[in-house]
Amino acid sequence: MPKRVILTEKPDVAKHVAEFFGIEQKLKGAYRLKNGDWVTYNVGHLLDLGTPEDYMSEAQKAARGFAQLPILPKPFRHFPDPEKLEQLKTVVKLLKEADIIVNAGDIDREGQWIADEVIAYAGIDPAGATKPVERVLIRANNDASLRTAFDPSNRRKNGEAEFVHRRTAGQARSEADWLVGMNGSRGVRSRIAARLDTTLSVGRVQTPTLGLVVQRELDIQNFKSLTYYVPEVVLLNGRVLTWSSHVEGASMQGIDAEGRIIDLRVAEAIVARINAGQIGQVTAFTAIEREQAPPLPFNLAKLQSEMSARCAMSAKETSAATQSLYQTRKMVSYVGTDCQYLPSSMHTEASQVLKGLSASYLKLASGANPKIRYACWNDAKVSAHHAIIPTGEQAQGLSNYERKVFDAIARRYMAQFYPKHVFLDSRLEAQYGEDLFKSSWKTTQVLGWKAVDAPVDEDHSEAADMENKMAMRMRHP
Template identity: 40%
Template sequence: MRLFVAEKPDVARELAAFIGKRNKASPKKEARYIEVGDTIVTWARGHLLEQGEVDDYFLDVPRTKENSSRGRLYWQHVPLPILPKKFLYVPSKEDSDRSAQLKEIGRLMKSATDIFNAADRDREGQLIFDEIIEHFGISGKPIKRLIFSSLDDAALERAFNSAVDNKTPGIFNMGLAAKTRGQADWLIGMNGTRAMTLAHVTPAKGAGSLNVGRAMTPTMSVVVRRHLEILNFKSSAFYVPMVELPDGTVLEWKKRLDESDTKGLDANGKIIDRALAERIVKAINDGLEGEITEAKSTERREEPPLPFSLPSIQSELSKKYGLTVEEITEACQSLYQKKMQTYVGTDCPYLPEAMHGEASDVLNGLKAMFGKAVSGTNVTRKYGCWNDKKLSGEGGAAHHGIIPTGIKGSISSEAERLVYQAVCNRYIAQFYPEHRYLAISLKAAFGGATGDEFNATAKAVISNGWKDVEGEGDTNEDRTTDNDRTAPDSKAGAQKPSDMGGRKG
């Protein structure tokens, strides 16, 4: 009997359906597994084993009324630091269904001739499977790893044809990395929380605990430090003279050319003396001649943004549409389960180079919804997002960016629509031309070598390229000054201003 262990029930159902089509057999659903001919598909429901609690390491300590309550030792009766020689992993003590599922998987593993790890392809997925194997001491039989990033038939067929040994270093080590991270969390959390609480929490100071965590504590430190910086920030007024040239170009004051003359300036070289700003304005308005000392116009090319990772799509769509992280994550997961896009639990935006060869099929699948955008693609175009070296892991066990599969499906919520649209547009953009524009900059001096420098920058679009797909197309130049005007004349020489204004910042 062949046994496949998925991480979640929904993945197990898709896997069983695929095996049924592949082997021409009808899946038969049981309470804790699906039978497909001589094959069994079961699921783990995430981690079925939990790290042992502190009391599990001190079972040899007699419990008394003085040192414990309900079998749990009081914190002051447990010596610190707690450094287990071997970490314990135990079935859930509070979730009987998870414990029963673990027991059933163990029974199936012991009777199977071949076992396949079909958990998610990330570190936690590898650990979820490996800790079950270790818990039941399974050995002496083939154990293979299936690696797939989507649930469509083509992806699963590739996974079956390229299954590798579960102990392949690049794969097995991913599970060890997750295990090590979990143990570090345990050591820092258990020891740090107990130490800080025993040292600083007393009946006189109030009840509760001072929680310490490997990720939580430094993150909280960053938040608190930034909060204190904001609270202690002292605003100060500064002034920015502005010059409008005859062609409409607006120049902003940048610095005093004579660095030894700091009167009226702060430590950062900003004008803090209103009178100084007004004198500069008056002198130019009275006819002080200025000279354009530098004029540059450089063509620049911009590749499309990399495909989304889970953190990047969460960040972008929450800012753009006000969706919560939970809404975006749930929408991504739902689209993955519908086979419409690839695996979502990734922090890597790059794609395997081999997947570039599948672009035609994917884009054809997107024509129904994105026909106009797809019509402008060129599948021979290959940007830096296709890069095997940027992928984490070895032996193909790598995360990659979230992309569509090209499989048609139904959209069941507004969040799903927005997520799917963003993922598809980002993928389609990879086959569009670069965004091309002129980066233009001017520098002008008023008052000679000891006077003041002004400058302006502008952007003149040559070709929108991929920005037409991403909805960022520029209809005219995108200036970095306060005024929307044509790109400045790129000729150095003497210029007189037509107007002058000041700005307080």
Template identity: 35%
Template sequence: MKLFIAEKPSMARELAKCLPQPQRQEKGFIRTGGGIVTWAYGHMLQQAEPQDYNRQYKQWKDADLPIIPEHWKLLVSPNSREQFDVICRLIGDADSIVHAGDPDREGQLLIDEILDYVGNTKRVERILLNALDEKSIGEALHDLRDNGDFSHLKESALARSRADWLIGMNLSRAYTLAARRQGHRVVFPIGRVKTPTLALVVRRQREIDNFKPVTYYVVKAQFNHAKGVITAQWQPGDTQAGLDSEGRCIDKKKAEEIVERLRAQPDGTIAEGKKTKKKEAQRLPLSLSSLQVLAGKRYGYSPQQVLDAAQQLYERKLTTYPRSDCEYLPLNQRKDVPAILANLGRLSDKTLSQWAGRADGSIKSRAWNDGKITAHHAIIPTTVPCPYDKLTAVQRNIYFLIAQAYMAQFYPVHEYIQNRIVIAAAGEQFVAHGKTVVVLGWKELYQSDGDDDDEKGELPPVRKGDGVQFRRGKVEEKATKAPPRFTSSTLLQAMKEIYKYVKDDSLKKKLKEVQGIGTEATRATIIGELIERKFLVEEGKKKYLKPTDMAYLLVDSLPDELLYPDETAVWEERLYQMSLGKDSLADFLSAQELFLRKLIAAARNNDGTPQPKEGRVCPQCGGAMVRRHGKYGDFWGCTNYPKCRHTERIDAPPASAAGDGESYVCPRCKEGIFVRRSGPYGPFWACSKEGCRTTCADVDGVPSIYAASSEK
């Protein structure tokens, strides 16, 4: 008997339909003439908690860290016990097994870990289902692979799972305990991906809060040429007076002088006229991340909304596997091109049907590349006709984007001529850029997006040495803008393009090829968890992400190794190499253990004290002061809130610490430090340690108990 184990019930049902003589479903499986099909419910085995290894770990103690299992344990999820028993019984009865997990590293691990758990020794084959329509499943059934070919994919997923456990279980405890020693009643959920993602938002918000716009001036001039009018912009020289470090003119008088000189000396010449023929290849089809980013920008959908809709389309057999990180297509898919384009041409949506009618299926774009395909390919429509009018609004929009990106592959390459004209006049240079479209090509499908480049409009044909005459000019006042706030979609894009945000610039080139941090399936979940746990809140119609006080407290309490994505991005690269068989699970976990011990030691040394990012120290308790945004604007707030409620105006100079830098230790508890307070009868001194209520009078700015003593 051949046993198929699918990742989920919906996949099992579709698979069973494509096997000979499908019979009635029984409890936990479907019997067919081609074998028995059963299913899992996602990860039915879960990582054991620390207390499952040793009861003493149930209580969080610094002395127990790091907790590193010698032998990793998996426990059957209570909600899956009944179905798990069915699978185990069927494995025992089977002659051979077909692994039908999703075609990615998590899907590989999900079924493999069940087989490993029961100690299976029977032959296992692998079926790769990138789509659930009958044609795709039929082809996959005739192309079964040896499951052993995917062992490296399983190792990669296992390494990711164990690394997440080590970081989450150990560092959450280490830094929570450190914060509690400082009096913070908090729990810090630290994650290998989650924490640097949160830190991205906090750093961006601080950039915005501290941003000071720079006013600068741009000179634009129109020149008459025999073949037409040229609008050009002044290009100041490096030694030009009145420029800032970025080469912008910040002296309005200097800019106005340029216009006056042009009026006085209107004659100029063409110093350079350059035309460059360029081509822009078709946009690649969509991966899940690129679909989520595009849908977020165009429709305002959250990443989770997009994933849910893409999953629904997949389960209705209308599109291929949604959790794909690939933007390329295998050559064997080209045989389906006529059928897919024909289906799209019959859609009720006039835009899609018209595009399909003009598509040329013989065009072979750069997307068709077997060398870029792993276990899955880009998300595309299937050969199943789409009942477009019966889809929900979200499903229709997601299907539209997927179909649009697919059809773009069958339009010509976009061709244009890029023009650059340099005009010399009044001793200065003025530059004009233009673009002449030769072949619109695939951009016909994206004209409404307004994302075409800056160099629009045609320029008249010119030759070097041609004369021009100044016509009119103006000085435009502009201001630099703060970086944009993150939304869920743009944060997801930042997670994918993480090389742009690493602290070590030397890593950027290396990490550009990495698929970011997190996976296609988990990024949306991570952002959702940060919002659900109140570390981030969404504001306004565009749902901009804003850090909460708890987010600032967490970020200010952690070292850079956890806040910047450098380490995590390097790990992702290693996980990818492991999936190719070029790295080992043992070496990876060994490096994780060293990293873990280093950061636990750091947590013990800094004792959880937030570092003052702006260099301000609270004069009441000695905690870090951070910039906050409140109902009436920005202010400085103590990170020990709510224990300490000290605040200061943004324009106030940093307040002096108690005793102008002197530390007066409490003589009763020997742990707290005296801080100077104001009361109804004047200043007094009080111990900063929670639970200690020692106070004394103020004598000329010194605690009375120390007024005649040198002890501090």
């Protein structure tokens, strides 16, 4: 029987894979399985790009400062990470001895590159020209997901164009980071930093990101606050009508270019006229029934934003909790995704996932209808990864952050199997003399998915416009 070596990106994933197949013996850096196969693992990148001096010509090494640039390695050489050398030796030895290699690394471009660069370093063509190299796509560490990933019908060839493109993209990103960072930082230091007596660095991602932060800080520093006035009419039923504008052709004195009342006397005159008995007339009223589908499942960025709003968790805290739920707890699918959609084939697994969730969400999971299918199930929108969803697995002893993050992920998933939220969207407009007022409100008809995943209040107006608004109210029938 051919000797098969399964290569994962992280030790934890290797452990889950080995336990799934059955461990015969645990060795340093690898597992021998009961079926005769082996599982070994990278620890992130086992190989690194070198220092600028590793790629310089002798003339460049003799030069100083800006004269050394540009440094353009052709090709890039990769060097063993001294701190991971023992693991690299173990991986290379097993890869060379293997009859069949199975790339079970993370399924994004970086995961593809991490595995392929080590396979190539071992003298083996990652595309499979020298020996068979298979590709399995592990989306979660629970048994059901591993069973799907390693099913013979789902095994693919590592040399397929899709995986070659991911490898190339991962390699290009890594080398672009090096080229921009090393050349840019040395160039800035030699021309600018010396005059400023400080240390400066340049990065392909770092520099434009810092530029955005600086521009935002300058916008805040240069912001000029503005006081404006908004008369309001409170009807006897409590409905509030807010001043919106003058009628067309009326005087615009005291009103700025954005249509805001900036002269207190103008606002007070409107209030005085209505308090003196000016009659208002309804000019428009609509009540339209609308439907709202649940929000899409989370990707990592959306999850971080949601947990910040719900629980004041930092992006780092959310990432750490989610990673633990994926790697250690096996409770959620792959974390490092920017996709909010799910493969159509996974819709058939909904009943099983909901059954698993019923251990913690008996009423909500039981009320879900796995036959409901929203737009999140869309193969065309899924590339390397799908959205973060629960696996149906449960674990004890979750940390406070893990519990909060899982709750958000589970509720968002269950919401996909609840009816649409139905509401009446009502809008009322009225005219008092030369002034127009309006009001809008929503009345729930069918709660639907909001019974599961109530959204965070999205009213951030105070932080958004940073302007002082003075409301002036008067009661009116």
